[in-house]
Amino acid sequence: MPKRSKLIWATSCFLLLGGAMSAAQQPVAPAQLKQEIERLRVPEVAWRHIPWNPCLLDGLQEARREGKPALLWVFIDRPADDARC
Numbered sequence: 001m002p003k004r005s006k007l008i009w010a011t012s013c014f015l016l017l018g019g020a021m022s023a024a025q026q027p028v029a030p031a032q033l034k035q036e037i038e039r040l041r042v043p044e045v046a047w048r049h050i051p052w053n054p055c056l057l058d059g060l061q062e063a064r065r066e067g068k069p070a071l072l073w074v075f076i077d078r079p080a081d082d083a084r085c
Contacts (some may be wrong), residue, residue, distance in 0.1 A: 028036075053059035056072065063070035 004047075052073075053062065072084050
């Protein structure tokens with residue numbers, strides 16, 4: 001295949017691919033997007049039924065009492081002087 005033909009073929013593929021990608025990215029209505037998200041959501045997830053304890057000390061005490069391990073989930077979004085626990 002001559003060099004010019006390869007260039008034309010590659011340019012054509014690029015333009016077709018670009019057109020397909022731009023057609024796939026049409027604006028979506030918020031209600032339609034919400035429906036699609038809800039369709040993908042799993043209704044019953046086991047971790048949602050775990051009785052999470054927001055206080056580390058209470059959680060460790062409960063884990064010792066029941067003879068089970070404690071899982072510590074750390075997410076820093078509170079000020080250092082937060083008095084919840």
